[in-house]
Amino acid sequence: MTLNLRTLPNTKTHQNEIIGAACLINPSFHMDRPAPEQPFQQHFCAISKPNDCIFPWDFNEKVQKESRKMKVEVLPTERALLGFLLAKIHKIDPDLIVGHDIYGYDLDILLHRINANKIPHWSKIGRLKRTVMPKLSSYPSRGASHSEKSAMCGRMVCDIKISAKELVRLKSFDLTELTLQILKQKHVELDFEQIRNMYSSTAMLLHLVELTLIDSCHILNIMYELNVLPLALQITSICGNIMSRTLMGGRAERNEFLLLHAFTEKDFIVPDKEYKKKVPAPVADEEEEVDVTKGKSGQGRRKPAYAGGLVLEPKKGFYDKYILLLDFNSLYPSIIQEYNICFTTITRTEQAKSAENEDDLLSLELPSADLKPGILPTEIRKLVESRRQVKGLMKQEGLSHEQIMQYDIRQKALKLTANSMYGCLGFTFSRFYAKPLAALITMKGREILMKTKDLVQAMNLDVIYGDTDSIMINSNSTDINEVTKLGNKIKGEVNKLYKLLEIDIDGIYKSMLLLKKKKYAALSVHKGPDGKYTTQEEKKGLDIVRRDWSGLAKSVGDYVVSTILSGESRETVVELIHSRLNEVGEQVREGKIPVEEFLITKQLTKNPEDYPDKKSLPHVQVALRLNSKGGKRLKGGDTVAYVICEDGSNLAASQRAYHPDELAKSDSLKIDTKYYLAHQVHPVVSRLCDPIEGTDASHIAECLGLDPAGYRHAAQAREEAGDQELLDTVKVTDEEKYRDCERLMVKCPGATCRREIVLDVPLKGADMYIEASLGKCPNEQCPLIVAKNHVAIGNQLTVAIRDHIKKYYQGWMKCEDMACGARVRKMPLMFQRGHPVCPSCNKGVLNPEVGIPSPLK
DNA sequence: ATGCTAGGTGTCTTCT
DNA sequence: AGAAGACACCTAG
Known part of the structure; x- marks a missing residue:
């Protein structure tokens, strides 16, 4: 059953009240099958009204007429509506409740309103008969508390906001964005004024009910589309945890169960569950850096507890010869197996046992090669083997679409589980927290990447970059067959060194723009079934793949990247970019760009009121202003979209951020075009063009219609920094140097x-x-x-x-x-x-x- | 309440 | 004025 509530803040108390609900029911749902053709069989809607509104005079009558299309229950008060809803839930007795942001909003509101209206039998929303209502969270909370979650016990809850966060990467996870990105449909977002206005006519109020029902459909379809339940089911059956908990997110717990089963089966005593708060990384011997946790809430990021992956210094620049990308298949799980890393196999050296050098990795001893594989490697091997098996099954002839999907989901779940194993070893609050093991794994990873780099260089090849488990080589060749051959040769050489660890060709790039560590774009080459080669752009880490840059900056940046990668001559590329920039500058100034292009999206990492420095953070300011108006409040984890406006003040740009609705409703606000050209388009484009001769920051500024003088200095400084770097790497020819x-x-x-x-x-x-x-x-x-x-x-x-x-x-x-x-x-x-x-x-x-x-x- | 570390960039504050 | 540091976000892997 889906649950979708419609709420409205009370004009007097400013508390949100429930005024409507729409539910879809599927009594024959299979969680191990793909989406059914009919998403649901039954439905019902319920609508009441806020205290200070009345139903339109012919509403009841029209609702009756509509009843063949849409079943609507009209209820005089919130209390009646809640009673009706509880009765429905009790009668339908759903095993699964699907919704959007149930844990962040709906459940909390529901319990609060049940409480406020003193509705009897509140516990019917769950399957356990209870009399005392769980303690409710008071407002500035970041989601349902543990006790609140227990209210629905006995029914699984699928909150698609949580599921989507785990399964897809999106700009935001509100229903509007999810509906658009996953279903390619439009979701109508109503603010509370609009909702209130809809009580003025029957047609509009019916429309409100209809929209609530449509949202419910969207929620259900998003769940189907993402295969949330089949995947959760697979993960649960692999880890042996509880499915309702799988749906609540949190990878560590799944892992905990998997290991608990594995260790218990082999008669090990498992680590105690710690109820007391562990102090993360207690390094404070002296007053030196007493843990750099930002903010008291413990929300901010800690100082890393141990070293992670190695990132090779990139040889920046634009490459138009084939680049070879090699990559170790699931490096960390493989390291665990290759070196037999487990709680049961790794010991400290004799001399280290007495000393207090806990963190010293040198005091760890790798097990000898003849030692039987430990629990951890064995579990990972099982996962990897099952996955291989499932992938084999998928290749069978004559499988139904349904079976293929089922296998594919299982193979995904197996991969996810294997890959999350390492992460959980390093997780401070994990029951199987093992910093030394995590540190050992990454150390081996660094060693392996270093060794691979050396080996490739010893083959007289040009390594231009590498990150954690990958290595990029400039083949300096334009013959793809030759490059493939080379790749296979390297692969052979590297794989000789390991029993199980495996490197493979992960891609061949026709051209590549390498800007910084973790920032590059490339044109990868793929051979189609017809033997013809096609190319595909790949963009990593660049501003244009981040949500915190405006659409305008991203689309201009996109153009620049494609142009650079296109393989045209340098002159043509520079010309094309310059003329595009001219065009953009003009369009922006003339107001020909739609407002959405100016939206900048940022996530709140805390509740907006918890920021110590609210003033200078644009998204926090916007969120606070929006929250003060009531309705659904923005909280930690939500994303805020804003535009920088010219508002007549001469405050810093970061204090002139407004929500797009504020801009739409105001006549005095105008897009700050100068800001967008100088602080959005310009930096993005100049970074991309950094390695391109024939243009620089001041040129780019000039094309955009900005004062180039201000950028000359910066361009020169960057150039000098570049010179210094070249000098440092001793790679520069003396011609350049002098x-x-x-x-x-x-x-x-x-x-x-x-x-x-x-x-x-x-x-x-x-x-x-x-x-x-x-x-x-x-x-x-x-x-x-x-x-x-x-x-x-x-x-x-x-x-x-x-x-x-x-x-x-x-x-x-x-x-x-x-x-x-x-x-x-x-x-x-x-x-x-x-x-x-x-x-x-x-x-x-x-x-x-x-x-x-x-x-x- | 809860996977990890490495790295780039923007903005503001503080120091020199 | 400019460097340096703290903080905030988001991404790669």
Whole structure:
């Protein structure tokens, strides 16, 4: 049965009251089968009214007429409605109750209103007869308390908000977004004023009931679409926990049960359940860093308890040769098996037992190879083997669609369970918390990635990046068959090193833009069944895949990425990007972009009133303002959408955030177009274009119609930072390193010769060059070994140095803008961000003609 | 109330 | 003024 409530805040008490409900009933639901053709067989709706409204005069009559289409019970008061609902639930006696945000809203409201109206037999919402109502949570809570959840005991509750959070990644998990993204349908969100207004006519009130019923359908269909129950059933049967708890989320508990079963079966005594609050990571020996938990609520993130995966320093840039991506299949579960890591197999070395170096991984001893696999590896092996088996079954001929789905869900559940095993070892509140084991697993992971990198490099290949379990190689080839061959060769070499651990080709990229650790885009190549190759964009970590950037910034960024990856020439790419930016700048300023494109979405990690610094966080401010108006309140875990507006004030942008509805209802608010161009589009695009020659922050700013001067400095700073990095990695050629330097020219000291010898850029290291080019004088007639005349060469070097110092102190400066090209000595009085502004064009900044090259600063 | 760590980026505050 | 640090979010794996 689905449960969907309609609520409205009381105009006097401002407390939410229940005014309507719509339920769908399916008496023959199978939780081990895919969605039935008919989502439900029966339904009913109930509608009452707030105290200060009356039903339209012909409402009852019209409801009767509608009764063939829609069964509606009209009830005079909330009390009557709740009584009716409880009676219905009691009569239907559902095994499963489906809803959206039941644990975050509906259940709490229901219990509060039952309480306030003193409805008898409240416990009928569950299957256990109880007299005392569980303690209700008072308002600023983040969801139903444990005791509240117990109210429905005996019935499973499927809260699709919780399920969706586990199963799909979305911008937000409110019903509007879920309906749109999962069902591709529109959900009508009504604010409480609109709901109140609907009592003014029969047609509108019927429409309200209808919408409530439609929402119920959406909820049910989302559950079907996500296969929530089949998956929960599989997980439950794998872990041996309780299904109603599987549906409530929380991976640790499932794992706990799996291990409890495994250890008990082998006659181990399992760890006690701890009821007392454990202090997370008690590292506080001295006053040094007394745990950096943010906020007192314990909500904020702790300081990491141990080291995790290794991320290789990326060789940033744009690649247009094939890139090979190799990846260890489920690394952590494999490590547990490969090294037989278990509570029962890992011991501390003798000398470490007495000492207090608990955290020292070196004090752990890996079991010898002949030791029987422990419980943990065995369980993982069982999971992996079952999965392989199920995948085998899926390949059988003549399977029904239903069977394939069933197998697929089981294989997914097995994978999920195996993969969550590691996470639970590192979970502070887990019954099987084992920091040393978790730390050991990640350490082995780092070791393996490092070793793989070394091995690949030893094959004379160019490793450009790697993260935790993956490695990317620049093949420098344009022949895909060759690249595949290479991939297989590497695969063979790496896999030789391990019994069970396996690396595999995870992808081949035709082109790739590598910006930072965990930030890249690529065009992956796939061979279709017809043998033809197709490409697909993959974007990881970039601003454009994050929910906290506006749609505008994301769509422009998207265009930029596709253009860069397209394989067009650099000039064309730059041109296309520039013209697109021009267009966007214009459209934004002319107000031709729809408001939705300006929405920025952020999640509240706490209840809005719990933030210590509410003022400067835009989403918190918006949430607080919305909450003060009543209705459904935003709480921790919810996402807030807002736009930055021009509101007449000159507050910082972060304090000019408004909910889109506020913008729609106001005539004084306007989208802050400058903010969106300068703080949304610009940073996103300039980061993407960072490795692209021919454009930079100031160009991009100019195209968008922003003042380019402000960005020049930043662009230069980034360039310098880049130089420094290149220098650090010693990978840079000397050409690049000394590109701003004048070459040293010496004259052959031979009295009759005086042949000019330019010390050209050496191939490898300055020393080697000097030896080679200052050997015998290039003049055939001159027999001199130039380098032997140290004194003469030394003098010439001194003269050259003095000459340069003199030039430096003459202080000639040149305008950075090539088009202006002014050359002056007098320091102007106008400065822009610490740089002198050219007095002749008033735009560019002046750079010293002879300066200190940036890498040497 | 409850999976982990690594990493980038924006905004505000504090220090130099 | 600019660097440095705290904090907040979101993502990769």
